[in-house]
Amino acid sequence: MKYIFSILFFLCASAVGAQKVEVQVSGNWAEIPVQQTQSELKPGWKIVDYQMKSKLTRYLSGAHASQLAEDNRPVFRVTPGEEEVLVDYVLVRLKDTKYYRKMYKPLLIECNYTRLEPKAFDVRAEGDSFICQPRQPLAPGEYILACISQRPIGELQDLLVFPFCIPKE
Numbered sequence: 001m002k003y004i005f006s007i008l009f010f011l012c013a014s015a016v017g018a019q020k021v022e023v024q025v026s027g028n029w030a031e032i033p034v035q036q037t038q039s040e041l042k043p044g045w046k047i048v049d050y051q052m053k054s055k056l057t058r059y060l061s062g063a064h065a066s067q068l069a070e071d072n073r074p075v076f077r078v079t080p081g082e083e084e085v086l087v088d089y090v091l092v093r094l095k096d097t098k099y100y101r102k103m104y105k106p107l108l109i110e111c112n113y114t115r116l117e118p119k120a121f122d123v124r125a126e127g128d129s130f131i132c133q134p135r136q137p138l139a140p141g142e143y144i145l146a147c148i149s150q151r152p153i154g155e156l157q158d159l160l161v162f163p164f165c166i167p168k169e
Contacts, residue, residue, distance in 0.1 A: 019084065020129075021145050021162040023067060024075040032067045032145070032162040035060055037103070039156035056156065059102035060094070065142055065163035072137040072166055076145070078116065079129040086123065086130050088149040089116045094142040094163075101142045101163070108146055108159060116145075140168040 022029040037058045044053030078089055090113040094101040105111045114120050114134075121132045144161040152159060 019081040019147065020077075020079040021089075022077040023069055023164060024077070025068075025070055029077055030067060032164055034160050035163050036153065036160055037158045039106075039154075039158055041156060056106040057102060058106050058159070059100045060144070060161070060163055061100055063096065063099055063101070065101075065165040067164040069164055069166050072140065072169075073134055074138070074164070074166070076116075076132045077126070077129050078132060078145070081147070084147055084149055086132075087115050087117045088147050090114065090146055090148055091116065091134075091138075092144050092146060093139070094144060096142045108148060138166050140166050 021032045023032055024030075037060060040057045040059070042055045042057070044051060044055065046052070078086060080086060080088070090108070092103065092108065092111050092113045095104055103111055116123065116130070116132050120136075121134055124131050142163065142165055144163045146159055146161040150160060
């Protein structure tokens with residue numbers, strides 16, 4: 001079953017396009033592996049067949065991201081997909097708990113995010129990629145880079161994201 005799920009996940013990731021996000025570590029580019037969010041729907045109560053106050057939670061498994069940035073102003077190389085532009089990508093801070101990381105709000109648009117645009121990032125083009133570095137230092141913790149224009153996956157509208165971690169000083 002795990003094997004089938006991993007094949008489906010790979011096909012979904014490759015269907016998104018040629019998107020790729022890398023972070024600079026010790027002068028080299030390290031690819032940030034794509035990860036799918038997991039969603040949990042906690043039902044509320046029913047009044048005459050009408051469901052009220054259901055709560056959706058999106059989270060990523062694991063206490064920390066597998067990719068660790070060098071410092072609090074990481075340098076990213078973003079290669080957008082075929083039908084994407086750089087400003088479709090957003091940086092979102094996650095709430096970290098003991099066993100998993102979760103988004104503050106269930107929808108990406110509702111979260112407090114920062115677009116990868118020249119107002120908040122130093123951006124320069126390099127071939128079909130863009131080199132981006134935040135102008136302000138990021139607080140230590142867990143973050144994701146996500147594309148707002150991507151199609152959600154599955155019944156609960158999961159997302160493909162690029163998680164990374166800013167180390168504590």
